[in-house]
Amino acid sequence: MKNSELIQANIKNLTSLWKTAGIPFDSYVKGSDFDYCLVPNSDWPNRLWFNGEIKNEKTVRKALDIMRSTSTDLVLPVWDIDDSDGYHEQLEANGCTEQFELLGMSLELADPFEEQGRLDIQLVSSEEKAKSWAEIYPEAFGYRISPEILLKTFGDINFYLASYQGQPVGTAIQFNTANVSGIHGMGVIPEMRRRGFAGKIMKHLLNQAIETGKDYATLQASDMGKGLYVKLGFEEQFSLKHYGLESGK
Incomplete structure (x- = not known):
């Protein structure tokens, strides 16, 4: 492309x-x-x-x-x-x-990324998980996403909740269009940063995109996240x- x-x-x-x-x-x-x-x-x-x-x-x-x-x-x-x-x-x-x-x-997808344990990353599929996701999201980003959005878009938008030792620590949104997998809302709560969790979440999402046959991954990065994305192979566009x-x- x-x-x-x-x-x-x-x-x-x-x-x-x-x-x-x-x-x-x-x-x-x-x-x-x-x-x-x-x-x-x-x-x-x-x-x-x-x-x-x-x-x-x-x-x-x-x-x-x-x-x-x-x-x-x-x-x-x-x-x-x-x-x-x-x-x-x-x-x-x-x-x-x-x-x-x-x-x-953006990143052109090719070989899967190696994933290691310690972090449980699950697709949100229940009201309880939607509420947990919505509760920690503002801690990472400073603004709210209603749990009703998660529940009403199930099957169209994939929301992921990452947990460590049973406690929610991170969020992510994955949305697919044509041959592109868009990654959005990927964040880790402040007290759990600098433990490699963001990288683990990203690798999981990229592997999900590869498994579903997508050719590219796209995102919109903050200054804080840019370094991780460059390390994973993403290139600047605009x-x-x-x-x-x-x-x-």
């Missing part, structure tokens, strides 16, 4: 994940210029994203009107795959501020900046 095609596949996996999470709640709205979804009692996905290039300032204002009208904050992601400086200027001129940035990365409305705008 050409690099440009792989970038689009990475973005498609991410936006399809948001869409899939929102549909069971009747909260996914598709538009000509942008889509958005807003799940109640959850901080995620709660995204508004443009379909292709931001055409003009009118499109930006229309999107921001939607963001201002919601009772829960929406986050607006912009991927830097072309000359997007103008996009950022338009957003900032209309009351947005950059909140955080992630790095789009930056993904996330915007929110300034207070009072």
Whole structure:
């Protein structure tokens, strides 16, 4: 797959994940210029994203009107795959501020990774496990994902709970589109970091992708996780900046 095609596949996996999470709640709205979804009692996905290039300032204002009208904050992601400086200027001129940035990365899958014991990684398939997953997720990431999302998307999105000596320590989300396996929400609670657990979770997910015949794995990395992903063979593709409305705008 050409690099440009792989970038689009990475973005498609991410936006399809948001869409899939929102549909069971009747909260996914598709538009000509942008889509958005807003799940109640959850901080995620709660995204508004443009379909292709931001055409003009009118499109930006229309999107921001939607963001201002919601009772829960929406986050607006912009991927830097072309000359997007103008996009950022338009957003900032209309009351947005950059909140955080992630790095789009991909890996061509080949041989399975060696997995060693000590960590129990299970697919969430019960209400009890969904609640445990949702309880520790904010410890790793600082925001909430409702357990209702896990329960209502069972079979469409794979949520994994990692436990050590019977105690939940980490989470992960795996979502497949075409020949791509997207890895999302992979984190370990702070007190259990630096024990190699993140690497074990990643190898398990990558092996799952290989077993299901996927050709590529994609993700969006924070600065904290980038080193691990590079070590596993992932390559940088694009930056993904996330915007929110300034207070009072």
